[in-house]
Amino acid sequence: MNRWQGVLDTMIRERRGALVGYAYLLAGDRPTAEDLVHDAIIRTFTRARRLDDPRAAEAYVRRTIATQFLNGRRSRAVARAKQHLLVERDAPPADQTAGENAEVTRALGLLTRRQRACVVLRHFEDLSTEETAERLGISTGSVKRYLHDALAVLREELRGLDGADDREDAGVRVVAPRGGRR
Incomplete structure (x- = not known):
C-alpha cells in the first residue's frame, strides 16, 4: 500500500465527521456537504502530491471544499437528480458541534x-x-x-x-x- 493510501484511510476514519461539519457550515444541508467532502477528497488524492501527513491532507481537503463551494460546480439539476437517493434530508451533520x-x-x-x-x-x-x-x-x-x-x-x-x-x-x-x- 502506498503511503498516501494510509493517510487517506486515517483521514477518512478520524476526520471525516469534522470535514462534513465544515462543509455543512458552508453548504447549509447535509447532502450537499457530503458531496463537497467526497469531491474534495477525490480531487485532493487524484493529484500527484506528497501527502505524508494527515494534517496536511486535511488542509488540502478543506481548501478544496471551500473552492468547490464557491465555484458552485454542483448545479441544482445534478443535486435534484441525486435527491431520490437520499435517505434523510437535512439530517444533522456528522460532527455534532457544527450546525447545532x-x-x-x-x-x-x-x-x-x-x-x-x-x-x-x-x-x-x-x-x-x-x-x-x-x-x-x-x-x-x-x-x-x-x-x-x-x-x-x-x-x-x-x-x-x-x-x-x-x-x-x-x-x-x-x-x-x-x-x-x-
Whole structure:
C-alpha cells in the first residue's frame, strides 16, 4: 500500500465527521456537504502530491471544499437528480458541534456564497483576514467588506438569540482587528 493510501484511510476514519461539519457550515444541508467532502477528497488524492501527513491532507481537503463551494460546480439539476437517493434530508451533520443551532444555520443560509465562505473561514477556521483573502483568492479589502455585510445580516437575524435583548449590540459581536480599525 502506498503511503498516501494510509493517510487517506486515517483521514477518512478520524476526520471525516469534522470535514462534513465544515462543509455543512458552508453548504447549509447535509447532502450537499457530503458531496463537497467526497469531491474534495477525490480531487485532493487524484493529484500527484506528497501527502505524508494527515494534517496536511486535511488542509488540502478543506481548501478544496471551500473552492468547490464557491465555484458552485454542483448545479441544482445534478443535486435534484441525486435527491431520490437520499435517505434523510437535512439530517444533522456528522460532527455534532457544527450546525447545532437551527437559527444560526438559517441565518448563514441568508448570506451570499462569498459572505458565507468569509464568515466560516474567518470565524470557524479562525483564519486572519489576510489568510482568508489568500485562501479565497481575493483582496483583504474584499474580505473585510464581505465580513462587514455578512455580520450586519447575522446581527439582524440573530437579534434576541439566547435571551439577549433587542439592543444594537445583541447577537453577533464584531471584534476590531489588531490595528484598531474595522
